[in-house]
Amino acid sequence: MAITTIVMDVYKPGSELKNKVVNISDSFNARVGDNQVRLVIKYIERGIVERMEQEQLTPFMTGYVGQPDEELKVTAETGTVVSYHGSSNDIIGGGKVKLDLPGAMFPQEGAFYGYFGLENSEGKRVTTNNVFFRVENNNPDIYVDTLPFRTELQKLLDWATAQANSTFGDIKKQWEDLVKIIKQQIATGNDNIDDFLNRLKIAQEKLEGYEKQITDGNIPTQADLDKALNPIDDRLDKLEAKEESSDLLTDVGGGIRDIFTGQISNMKARINPDLVNIGMINDVHYTDRDSFWGPDNDAETGITHLLNIGEVSEKLDFAVSVGDNTDDNWGDNHFSIKRIEDYGMTWFTALECPSAVLLGNHDDNSSHAKSSGVTGNDYLVPDSKFIQAYRQNVNLFGEKRNGSSNYFYYDIPDKKVRVVGINDYENPNTLDANGKLKYPRISNSVITGAQLKWLASDALNVSTDTHVIVMLHCPIDGTIKDKPTNHCFNHDVLKQLLEAFKNGTSGTLTSSTTDFPVNVDYQFANKGNLIGVFAGHTHTEDYQVINGVNYVLNLNSVGSDNNYPNRTLYFDTKDEDSWSVIGIDTANKKVKLTKFGRGTDLDFTY
Missing domain, CATH: 3.60.21.10 (Metallo-dependent phosphatases)
Structure with missing residues (x-):
């Protein structure tokens, strides 16, 4: 089946559209555990394609994945923060970009609620209206594998992979190293997970420390960033109009x-x-x-x-x-x-x-x-x-x-x-x-x-x-x-x-x-x-x-x-x-x- 190109307009005229949610679930959805999922976006501004190559713009998307409310919104209270920042390699041309989204974008069942955008190193940043699509459950225990069933160690690998998507400090690298060791043990038939518990405990404690800093307000959250950027977006909207x-x-x-x-x-x-x-x-x-x-x-x-x-x-x-x-x-x-x-x-x-x-x-x-x-x-x-x-x-x-x-x-x-x-x-x-x-x-x-x-x-x-x-x-x-x-x-x-x-x-x-x-x-x-x-x-x-x-x-x-x-x-x-x-x-x-x-x-x- 051909990849659908989704057209998104970064021009957001009028106050009546500021809270509009664009539901793209008829064209694109994902499943928990999916990785390198192709999403093709065409960025336009009032009918004209964005000049990404000339202005050295690169694509990004950010939002929450979790349970949507009646307005199709997912908040920090009901979801997990996710984001993707692309590069010039994602640009196809003619206003189009291809995003090969990693599994980190789909950490849990529910829906994605956020926005797409373009940015460059000189401070230019344009965003779309809010976007919604579904993220379905991947039924992790129903698997086609070389082994006859999912071992406890393999389930631990699934969990460790999800945890490895954190980008706080160097914890991502620690998890990646741990995943390599677990894979080696699976290959040799070693299902004993006791050897790894101490290392998991240390890494988990470090992650909890970062989470506490967020709870205490010592690390900016997505809500903080949105709060700071919304007035800027409002001023840009008024300037463009x-x-x-x-x-x-x-x-x-x-x-x-x-x-x-x-x-x-x-x-x-x-x-x-x-x-x-x-x-x-x-x-x-x-x-x-x-x-x-x-x-x-x-x-x-x-x-x-x-x-x-x-x-x-x-x-x-x-x-x-x-x-x-x-x-x-x-x-x-x-x-x-x-x-x-x-x-x-x-x-x-x-x-x-x-x-x-x-x-x-x-x-x-x-x-x-x-x-x-x-x-x-x-x-x-x-x-x-x-x-x-x-x-x-x-x-x-x-x-x-x-x-x-x-x-x-x-x-x-x-x-x-x-x-x-x-x-x-x-x-x-x-x-x-x-x-x-x-x-x-x-x-x-x-x-x-x-x-x-x-x-x-x-x-x-x-x-x-x-x-x-x-x-x-x-x-x-x-x-x-x-x-x-x-x-x-x-x-x-x-x-x-x-x-x-x-x-x-x-x-x-x-x-x-x-x-x-x-x-x-x-x-x-x-x-x-x-x-x-x-x-x-x-x-x-x-x-x-x-x-x-x-x-x-x-x-x-x-x-x-x-x-x-x-x-x-x-x-x-x-x-x-x-x-x-x-x-x-x-x-x-x-x-x-x-x-x-x-x-x-x-x-x-x-």
Whole structure:
């Protein structure tokens, strides 16, 4: 029988839940004497899995085992204190831990009443609501053994093993040594227990001494610990529920919002499973910059859009978040980094398909890093934060990168489709003579010679039956949009390379741009199957064929139109969100864009 995963939420909202008992006995129970019992827990916090690896959290559980009262509670008066503290080896991933519980957790018949939790060495500690499951009797005298019956010495071994579970002082080691001797005597047929009584008496007296210290109040009990920790838990609960504490919280606590449920069902029905399906979302602009997006923090709702695409992701072969995932935040980079981390965590948690995240011009807070009176990189989000948040250094789904680059390619298994993600914001953090950013992403789109070389020699080096789709944030200058941003570096060279791949030609890419030179040879012996080039950035939708290449602009996910005086036009309506599923029919070289929310479906050939 498969091990059941029990989902526990460490977010405990509202006073009405503080004494709630979660009965998991339908999924898990134990028996006295059981050892190494597997219990699998998935920890979430308001719908999002806990980041155990990142925060070096380890699992624990603590409580009482004994006779429950009518409220399913076991107290110090009716039970025995038990606890388990795990390690990083217990972590499975995806918020899951496996606890191989020792026999000490089930010392007597009755029930377990306590709680699960996570903790680290830096003082972080989160707990679940109270938990209940049954512990049944093990009928110790009904045994299958090599001997015909349970001898008195074997019964003594059972009792000594239970006593050995005490962790006070060095008594556990004493009992373990004694158990070894008893086992040896059993093996040699010596059933005389008199030899051991003196040693048992000494050990028992020592244990009674510890118990007396507990009775006298000289050693903290579990009740003492709970009494000390409960006020801390209460304060944490209040802090987490505080709406203005946006630095500590993500904004997906409510889950999928009611305004989207009908559209999600409709979208699932419209995705054709016979096609290669790629999800594309862009320009979410998740931020708390309410002075720009409206007085009610409207753009904070953007991160919930990831839950929408996540709901259909089991039908997708791949998905890409194509830049401007987050927006500039007023002040230094502190809030921007937090938003980026939240975005990455939510994206890779919500989606059930392989996926990746590209950069846009707003993600790094460069509009503030270049603004008047701000010098250096004080307000800029460093690229190292994107590498971590967007999982660029782990090749999470087997995608290929140039080191830990933001650009990548991914081959969809058994489908002969390659997704190429281009980073058209490779801007260096170079400073000008005045100490300000020379090439801020907010107004400069840079593609370096290193990326173009990688594209020519690696990403576009495919077999003749492989079909390639290209995705990037900013549309290539001179294609579907002229001057999509103030300065576009090497866009013309990228356009030349993609047309060469499409037409099957050879040559050399060159650019004399001082800071971003290019000298790259390319050789395509056969015409390539270029599905199209998909971009966002402009907050508009468009489609054009230029020199035989399909260029597509995808609508913004953030709830606004391009009428900037009224940015909050669609917020909190069914049209607040917008993204696409790109369905590819490789046999007939056809593409169908199915739009969620705002936007018009599109069909074309390649």
